[in-house]
Amino acid sequence: MHELAIGKSILRLAVDRATAAGRTRVTAIDLVVGELRNLEAPTLQRYFDHISAGSIAEGAVLRVTRAPARFTCATCGEPSPAIVCGPCGGAPCTLVGGREMLVERLEVA
Amino acid sequence: MGEVAVIDVRTEILAENALEASAIRERLRADGIVLVNITASPGAGKTMLILETFRRLRGRFRIGVIEGDVASQVDADRMAAAGVPTVQVTTGGLCHLDVPMVAAALGRLTPGPFDLVFVENIGNLVCTADFDLGADANVVLLSVPEGDDKPQKYPLIFVTSDALVVTKTDYLPISDFDLGAATAGARALNPALPIFPVSCRNGDGLDAWCAWVVERVEARRRADDHG
Ligand SMILES: Nc1nc2c(ncn2[C@@H]2O[C@H](COP(=O)(O)OP(=O)(O)OP(=O)(O)O)[C@@H](O)[C@H]2O)c(=O)[nH]1
Ligand SMILES: [Mg+2]
Numbered sequence: 013m014h015e016l017a018i019g020k021s022i023l024r025l026a027v028d029r030a031t032a033a034g035r036t037r038v039t040a041i042d043l044v045v046g047e048l049r050n051l052e053a054p055t056l057q058r059y060f061d062h063i064s065a066g067s068i069a070e071g072a073v074l075r076v077t078r079a080p081a082r083f084t085c086a087t088c089g090e091p092s093p094a095i096v097c098g099p100c101g102g103a104p105c106t107l108v109g110g111r112e113m114l115v116e117r118l119e120v121a
Numbered sequence: 122m123g124e125v126a127v128i129d130v131r132t133e134i135l136a137e138n139a140l141e142a143s144a145i146r147e148r149l150r151a152d153g154i155v156l157v158n159i160t161a162s163p164g165a166g167k168t169m170l171i172l173e174t175f176r177r178l179r180g181r182f183r184i185g186v187i188e189g190d191v192a193s194q195v196d197a198d199r200m201a202a203a204g205v206p207t208v209q210v211t212t213g214g215l216c217h218l219d220v221p222m223v224a225a226a227l228g229r230l231t232p233g234p235f236d237l238v239f240v241e242n243i244g245n246l247v248c249t250a251d252f253d254l255g256a257d258a259n260v261v262l263l264s265v266p267e268g269d270d271k272p273q274k275y276p277l278i279f280v281t282s283d284a285l286v287v288t289k290t291d292y293l294p295i296s297d298f299d300l301g302a303a304t305a306g307a308r309a310l311n312p313a314l315p316i317f318p319v320s321c322r323n324g325d326g327l328d329a330w331c332a333w334v335v336e337r338v339e340a341r342r343r344a345d346d347h348g
């Protein structure tokens with residue numbers, strides 16, 4: 013159900029940016045969503061299709077790229093894929109990626 | 122115009138929500154209110170924990186409660202029966218509270234002024250994690266009957282929380298819930314997460330939890346005194 017609120021934010025952003033650029037149609041929307049986010053792409057698309065009907069983004073395809081969880085080591089400062097540092101074994105590392113949720117770009121006509 | 126083109130946007134989808142959350146955070150700071158957002162699965166013991174915390178801290182702080190519920194008024198009635206100033210927010214099916222709902226509820230909460238306001242969020246570990254309410258502290262509850270694997274299954278809420286309360290610890294002797302496993306799972310996502318095992322049935326652990334809440338209010342007062 014949170015996909016509905018998120019879909020509305022995406023729609024608003026897409027319509028605003030496309031209109032500001034003098035465009036009359038949004039055909040695709042590229043999203044970057046961290047893997048820690050609970051977002052179901054098919055559900056999001058279904059809600060989006062419903063709320064975008066009649067707007068310039070009607071029929072737009074949502075393309076979701078998942079961004080992996082990433083950590084930075086507090087001991088050596090290196091990036092690490094896990095809570096325990098790969099390079100030096102230090103723990104715990106700080107989570108720096110995996111929570112993002114962005115509209116990356118629009119395809120417009 | 123008319124030809125296909127690409128527009129770079131690179132904007133957080135919930136940027137507007139983040140702005141609203143910062144605005145309410147500023148307003149609460151100015152009003153001297155500490156807002157604590159309580160999130161958990163249905164039936165994890167949110168209402169019970171807030172009531173027990175109220176009983177222990179009511180002599181010290183002016184405490185109010187915002188009760189989020191999908192449809193019913195049951196929890197707000199329980200709060201009112203215990204003498205807690207309460208405002209009910211019914212989302213009408215929506216799975217999470219958002220900033221405008223909380224802001225409106227704060228406006229209706231009487232009799233003020235308040236030092237400490239608890240929000241009982243909708244019973245849900247998924248949707249509530251995405252929406253910053255502007256709270257000073259986000260607290261997630263995990264009850265013993267739910268199992269110790271919830272941090273792996275619902276990671277985001279454990280990342281965005283400032284404390285974990287493990288509730289219903291009176292069930293530990295008859296459960297396979299492993300407190301060490303729950304702690305490890307949560308700290309793998311949020312290394313400095315404070316964890317409070319409590320039972321509202323026998324009172325275990327409630328003093329430590331309440332001390333943490335008291336410290337949040339005292340820290341706010343110290344910050345206010347310094348500028
Ligand atoms: N044994 C035991 N039962 C508890 C404890 N805390 C709450 N309960 C019981 O668990 C049930 C649910 O508690 P609530 O406080 O209503 O839980 P909640 O999270 O507010 O529930 P919803 O608002 O419906 O999502 C009630 O029957 C409580 O009596 C506890 O520490 N130990
Ligand atoms: Mg409740």
Ligand SMILES: [Zn+2]
Nearest residue numbers: 085088097100
């Ligand atoms: Zn390291």
